[in-house]
Amino acid sequence: MTGPAISRPYRMARFQPRKLLASGAGVVFVLYVVLYAIYAALQPSALSSGTFTNLVNNSVPLAIAAAGETLVVLSRGFDLSVAGVISLTNVVMAVYPQQGPGGAVLSLLLCLAIGGAVGIVNGWLVAVLRLQAIAATLATMIVCQGLALLILDAPGGMVADWVSYELTDRLFGVVPVSGLFALAVALAWLFFKRTNLGIGLYAVGADEQAAALSGIPVRRVRFAAFVGAGMIYGLAGFMLSAQTATGNPNAGTPFLMLAFAAVALGGTSLSGGRGGLIGSILGAATLMLLQKVLFSGGVSSFYTGIFQGVVLVVAIVFGSAFASLTGRRTAA
């Protein structure tokens, strides 16, 4: 019973083209490339590094937030506090700017600490006290929103110049700096996925009882998922602040639904145990690219949502059809 659940991440980790295509990340990657081709056809400047950097800068906060959410979703949980942490770190960045590169590091550590602290509370409520994850993180989200409002009650403030200039710039004139942060998260994930904790994450999400019986410390894994997710939201808030250069106590609100949409689009099962962070990052990038494509296609921005919703449903339906198709083939 427990064998396949544990060995699955190991097998996924090796490079297997057919499986990669069948996984959600493969589907969403193809979708991204197709969309980018359409974008390039509509807007010739799409292939310039300036436009690409803009696109990456826009997508990175959502991509990182969705990556954090994935950790919790994989362990069969929900974390609504993503919106609260992003708002809170954003206002902290805008109200207490730290100048220079040293200040930037200090701010980053502060953001990670805030996110980690919220994650510890979530983990304690859900893993230790066994409250329902949706309800408990709803409460922590609201408390974080309140704290953000206490620090800054209306949009305003200024993020440190170094952060807002350097982190939205290009390295060697080509590579978007913000993209490197998303890449760092992806690489950290590839490493983490092979650790005991990472394997435990999949096992707990797939079948909690089986995981417990095979000696996985379920409570510790759950707790770690929330803390890790919280710290990643902190990073998302940091990147968002670099992007907007200003503070807004409600900055995180739009991230709530979009983060889940990106996770689902990236092929992670919302019932846990299947998927990964890289799919979510690509899912977020696809959602943001879709907005650009629609805009350059002359679709009124009022109707962007209709397309986003339809793409989400179609991607899910295709993804699961694809997975069951290839799943049968590998079984045979």
Next chain:
Amino acid sequence: MTPQTEMLDKFAAERDTRKARRFDRHTVSAVVVFALCVLLILASRLVSPSLGSFQQVLTVMTLASFLVVLSFGQGLVILTGGLDLSLPALITLGGVLTTTWIGNGPGAWYLLPAVLAVCGGVGLATAIGIVWLKVPPFIMTMATSIIVASAALGLTNGTPRGASPEILLLLMKGSYLGVPAPVYFLVVFAVAGWIVQSRTVLGRYLYALGTNREAAQIAGVPVTLVSILPYVVSAVCAGFVGMMLVGYANGATLRMGDNYLLPSIAAVVIGGSSILGGSGNFAGTVGGAILLTTVGTVIAAIGLEQGLRTIIEGAIILVALLLLREELFERLRGLSAKVKSAG
């Protein structure tokens, strides 16, 4: 014949005890929540002398009527193991259609049901995606929400116009025998909702489906129909809340539903239902909705700044969750057993 009757007796006995235990836990939940409401209203007198009056109770009930209607639909969806995130968008759709199609012109008597039918149609589309295309409820209702919100934005070009139909003003602003009309409505709706959920075959089907889908199917529950229905009911309820809000504020805005999603979930959960489905009752949910509204009005009246108010709101949800934990009931039951054995 004899063995059969024996079997029937056996089943009847088993069913009775199970029902009694389930009823017990949720009644306790509902009573705790209602008691908290009363305590809070009485305690608010200490904060400000203008609070804690009968008049304030009526105001709270009026404001709670929106959340009660909304969380009935949300509760049915949660009961079957789903979650409806499309409610804010459907509230807005219901409200915007009411003011732009009908306004204060004629034909409200057939156009209002038409608006509800449109909302129900959206709910049906959502349900079809969930039941036949097998999209998880969380994602499907989220997609519906994004689509409907953007359609409402496009339909109104960003600025909804029009006023409320006469009949909605009568329903929401009228007052009879010194009691606002929405309070009567709330009481009737709460009783009707409780009967549908706890005392009808349909209600029992929903519990069966939420507890164990396969078992329900084997037991002869029309699974497809019963899976579709909660989403349609939930969408119609949200559309109706849109109308109520139009009557209350005499107009519609594109963001009128935004603040209702999380409270609708919170009301159901605080009322003692499991977010995973299969348990809970509507009396608890009504209590949860009234409690949340009471908290909101008391906090607003204290005159704290927005940030502190929000923090207190979150803290209260947390405290309610901690108080209503399953283990607490077990402990209470153990305690009462101890007392009994001692006496």
